[in-house]
Amino acid sequence: MKAERIVNTSVVAALVLFPLWAWMTDAPFLITLATKAVIFALAGVGLNIALGIGGLVSLGHAAFFGLGGYAMGILASHAQAYDPIFNAPFVLEGTKSMPVIWLVAIISSGLAALAIGALSLRTSGVYFIMITLAFGQMLYYFSISWPAYGGEDGLSIYVRNSFPGMNTLDPIQYYVICVALLFAVLLFTSRLARAPFGLALGAARQSPLRVKTVGISPYKLQLVAFTISGMITGLAGALFADLNRFVSPTMFSWQLSGEIIVFILIGGTARLFGPVVGAIVFVLLEHLLGGLSEYWHIYLGLLLLLIVLFARGGLIGLLAGKERSHD
Amino acid sequence: MSPILLAEQVLNGLQLGVMLFVMAAGLTLVFGVMGLINLAHGSLFMVGAFAAAAVAGATGSFLLALVAALAAAAAAGALIEVLVIRRLYDRDHLDQVLATFALILIFSEGTRWIFGSFPLYLNVPDYLSGPVTLPGGIQYPLYRLTLIAIGLAIAGGLFALISKTRLGIQIRAGENDREMIAALGVDISKLYTIVFALGAALAGLAGALVGAIQSVQVGMGEPVLIVAFVVIVIGGIGSIKGALVGAILVGLTDTLGGVLLPELFKLFMDNSTASSAGSALASMLIYILMAGVLIWKPTGLFGAST
Numbered sequence: 215m216k217a218e219r220i221v222n223t224s225v226v227a228a229l230v231l232f233p234l235w236a237w238m239t240d241a242p243f244l245i246t247l248a249t250k251a252v253i254f255a256l257a258g259v260g261l262n263i264a265l266g267i268g269g270l271v272s273l274g275h276a277a278f279f280g281l282g283g284y285a286m287g288i289l290a291s292h293a294q295a296y297d298p299i300f301n302a303p304f305v306l307e308g309t310k311s312m313p314v315i316w317l318v319a320i321i322s323s324g325l326a327a328l329a330i331g332a333l334s335l336r337t338s339g340v341y342f343i344m345i346t347l348a349f350g351q352m353l354y355y356f357s358i359s360w361p362a363y364g365g366e367d368g369l370s371i372y373v374r375n376s377f378p379g380m381n382t383l384d385p386i387q388y389y390v391i392c393v394a395l396l397f398a399v400l401l402f403t404s405r406l407a408r409a410p411f412g413l414a415l416g417a418a419r420q421s422p423l424r425v426k427t428v429g430i431s432p433y434k435l436q437l438v439a440f441t442i443s444g445m446i447t448g449l450a451g452a453l454f455a456d457l458n459r460f461v462s463p464t465m466f467s468w469q470l471s472g473e474i475i476v477f478i479l480i481g482g483t484a485r486l487f488g489p490v491v492g493a494i495v496f497v498l499l500e501h502l503l504g505g506l507s508e509y510w511h512i513y514l515g516l517l518l519l520l521i522v523l524f525a526r527g528g529l530i531g532l533l534a535g536k537e538r539s540h541d
Numbered sequence: 542m543s544p545i546l547l548a549e550q551v552l553n554g555l556q557l558g559v560m561l562f563v564m565a566a567g568l569t570l571v572f573g574v575m576g577l578i579n580l581a582h583g584s585l586f587m588v589g590a591f592a593a594a595a596v597a598g599a600t601g602s603f604l605l606a607l608v609a610a611l612a613a614a615a616a617a618g619a620l621i622e623v624l625v626i627r628r629l630y631d632r633d634h635l636d637q638v639l640a641t642f643a644l645i646l647i648f649s650e651g652t653r654w655i656f657g658s659f660p661l662y663l664n665v666p667d668y669l670s671g672p673v674t675l676p677g678g679i680q681y682p683l684y685r686l687t688l689i690a691i692g693l694a695i696a697g698g699l700f701a702l703i704s705k706t707r708l709g710i711q712i713r714a715g716e717n718d719r720e721m722i723a724a725l726g727v728d729i730s731k732l733y734t735i736v737f738a739l740g741a742a743l744a745g746l747a748g749a750l751v752g753a754i755q756s757v758q759v760g761m762g763e764p765v766l767i768v769a770f771v772v773i774v775i776g777g778i779g780s781i782k783g784a785l786v787g788a789i790l791v792g793l794t795d796t797l798g799g800v801l802l803p804e805l806f807k808l809f810m811d812n813s814t815a816s817s818a819g820s821a822l823a824s825m826l827i828y829i830l831m832a833g834v835l836i837w838k839p840t841g842l843f844g845a846s847t
Contacts, residue, residue, distance in 0.1 A: 271635045333832055336839045340578050340634055340778060344770045345835060351767050352828035359821040468767065472580075472642045479639050509654050515646030522640040523628055 217534035222487045225494075229393055233386045245385040246457070251497035252392045253453045258477035258489025259399055260446030265475070266484035267407055268439040269419030273343050273471050274330070274350030278444040280357065280466035281326055282319035282451025287369040287461035289315050294372060312377040312391075315452055323448025324441050326353075331440035335433055347468055354466035368462025375456055382456075392453055396490070399446055404486050406442075415439050447474070480521060482528030491529050548679050550800050551793065556685045558792025559692025563747040565769040565776075565784040566699055567740020573779030574715045574736050575630050580641035581621065582744050582769065583762025584648035589614040589745025590752035590761060591652055594661040603666035607749050614745020615738045617648075622737040627730065645763070653759045660756035663749070688750055695743065696785055703781060712736060716779060768795075771827055775834045777844025786842060791827050798826040 229252065236245045257279055264270040292299050292308025299306045309315065334345045358366050374382045382388050406412045418425045418432035425432050455461045464470070473496070480495050481488030499517070503510035525532055568582050592613035597606035621644060629637045665684045672680045703709040711732055714722040723729045748762070755761070772791050776783025803819030810818065834842060 265635070271638065273638060333836060337835055340572065341774060341835070341840065343578060343634060343638060344774045345831065347767060348771055348774070348828045348831055352825045355824035355828075356821055359817070359824045361817050468763070472638075475635070475639060476642070479635075483635070509650045511646040511650040512654070515643040515650070518643035518646070519625060519640055522636050522643065523625070526636075 218485065218530060221530055221533050225487055225490055233389055237386060242385045245389050247497060247501060249385065249389045249392050249457055251494045252389065252396050253450050253457060254477055254493035254497065255490040256392070256396050256399060256453065257447045257450035257474050258493050259396070259403055260443050260450060261474050262478050262489050263403060263406065263446070264440050264443035265478060266488065267412055267419070268415050268436055270436060270440060271343050272346040272440070273468065273475070274346030274348070275444070275447050275474050276466050276468060276470040277330065277350040277353045278323040278327055278447040279451035279454070279470060279474070280353060281323040282448035283455035283461040283465040284357065284363065285319035285322050285448070286315045286375070286452040286455040287371065288363055289318060290371045290375055291363070291369050310375045312375045312382070312456070315375060316449055319448045319452035320445045323451070324445040327441045327444025328437070331437045335436050335440065347471070350466060350468055350471055354463055354468070357463040357466050364462070366463060368460055371459045374459055388457070395449065395453070400486065407486070411435070411438070476518060480528055482530035485528070485530045488528055488530055495529065545677070545679050548677065549681060550796055552681055552685065552689070554793035554796035555789065556688050556792070557796055558789035559689055559696070560747050560751055561769055561772050561792055562785050562788035563692055563695050563743050564765055565772040565788055566781060567743045568769055569773045569776070569779055569781060569784045570712070570736055571740050572773070574712055575733055577626065577630060578634055578637050578641070579626070580638060580766065581644035581648065582740070583766030584645050585614045585618055585741040585744040586748035586765055587648065587652060587759065587762040588617045589748035590663070590757045591656060591661065592745065593749030593752055594663040594757045597663055598661070606663065607746065610745045610749035611742045614748070615742035618741020619734055619738040622734050626737060627733065649759050658759065660758035663752045663757055665753045684753065691750065699781055708735070768827065771831045774841055775831050777841030779845065780843040783841055783843030790830070794830050795827050798823040
């Protein structure tokens with residue numbers, strides 16, 4: 215526990231000090247890379263609420279990531295074309311304001327997570343993995359075949375959306391926004407995990423029958439956890455879309471769902487900072503190995519295999535020992 | 542829509558369905574016997590297609606290509622079973638998902654490394670190309686008809702294997718109680734390797750057969766894999782009969798939905814909206830079907846209730 219706290223503190227310090235270092239070395243490219251890692255970390259922290267605490271292996275979280283992305287894409291594309299989203303029964307305009315976009319992304323992915331969770335949680339184990347995968351694919355194919363918002367080609371947004379009081383076009387300022395959101399969500403998650411809700415959710419993972427016996431419904435706990443998890447991943451999707459100023463159906467792809475799980479696994483499941491460490495390592499690997507070889511996915515695959523087969527606690531497990539906070 | 546066109550689409554759906562069955566049979570067997578969820582099954586499909594395309598390109602013989610597909614996929618399956626998969630049987634599903642996801646990365650990039658990024662082509666042999674005229678005056682490609690026949694033959698063969706042979710008895714016993722059959726002197730790890738290689742060989746064969754009507758390229762396995770998951774979830778994981786029923790259901794729904802939904806929407810919408818809304822809904826139809834089945838029966842049509 216103590217060693218894990220040291221790891222966590224150094225990660226926070228690194229994330230805070232990074233823009234300073236990048237500013238001094240004048241490397242805007244690295245800032246974009248770091249922003250990507252932070253956004254992936256946010257998506258992973260979201261999934262980890264369902265997967266790490268709740269034990270719900272969702273292979274369809276790209277659905278929420280993509281919905282968040284399209285929430286940004288649709289609102290901003292209408293705003294940049296000065297074309298209302300619809301006129302009747304009332305006029306709804308698009309927007310370029312980040313907070314509004316985030317809110318829409320969180321609400322729409324939350325509603326989707328509520329619906330998908332309500333259906334998927336009727337099943338468990340392998341069925342749950344496959345049904346979440348299938349819902350993700352459903353949205354993927356829908357986004358490809360629905361021509362109104364770019365279909366297969368996706369949507370480009372010309373200028374990054376705005377945040378009151380900040381210049382989001384400056385990479386460092388956008389990085390600061392993303393890191394602040396990540397820290398806020400991490401704080402929320404650590405509180406959630408220690409709250410009665412989080413404890414009950416963890417208990418429902420370990421022994422659903424006992425939880426039922428004391429009069430709590432595991433289904434409701436898991437549905438709430440899945441919804442919160444989807445909301446956070448949706449927020450990450452909106453940020454990711456704004457980072458690239460582009461959304462496309464690949465944000466819904468099942469490979470992305472797999473990658474979000476990979477972040478959690480590299481860092482260590484059920485660790486608060488697991489997805490953060492995992493996402494940073496993943497983006498670094500992508501950058502370093504991608505520079506070495508066109509076929510870097512082979513090395514990534516081998517590394518993943520080694521971690522799954524031999525290092526089950528992930529990197530934080532290696533650094534901080536096997537002990538876990540809850541079980 | 543004319544009845545002849547409709548009949549053709551039903552045959553197309555049936556063809557898709559039986560090929561999905563060949564793919565899904567291995568998945569459902571592996572899950573039923575070993576309790577393993579294998580995402581890399583799509584990679585074995587791809588391995589089969591590439592082996593077939595390479596051998597057909599070198600020798601010109603389609604039959605040799607099919608043999609190569611079977612052999613290459615079975616060998617690849619046996620290899621990953623021995624090296625990786627057998628370490629995963631008593632792990633939880635999360636580890637299985639991740640390890641087999643890692644295998645996909647390795648297989649896909651490895652194939653791209655060997656064969657390059659450009660798609661290969663596998664041609665339908667002359668003796669199977671061209672249309673045949675079916676009763677009722679339906680013109681239908683002979684090759685697709687052959688696919689239906691091969692798929693149904695494989696289904697028959699698998700049912701016979703499971704219900705009549707010694708291996709089948711061991712497989713069924715393994716589904717029920719693996720400690721007990723190990724205690725009875727069956728070499729369980731050899732049995733697992735055989736079952737895994739059998740499933741892999743079927744996936745490879747499906748890849749080669751389907752590879753002749755589409756292009757052979759890296760990443761061709763994953764869309765099929767996901768549809769095969771839908772099939773076995775609908776049918777009930779572990780059930781061969783469920784896989785067959787699920788596959789035919791999914792094949793027909795997907796094909797007929799793509800043709801009929803836009804037509805249906807044209808009855809009350811203008812043409813362009815109807816075709817885009819119809820095809821958007823059709824692309825989601827099999828997932829809606831799956832969700833519907835799971836709401837009605839959470840363990841699939843023929844799955845054992847837990």
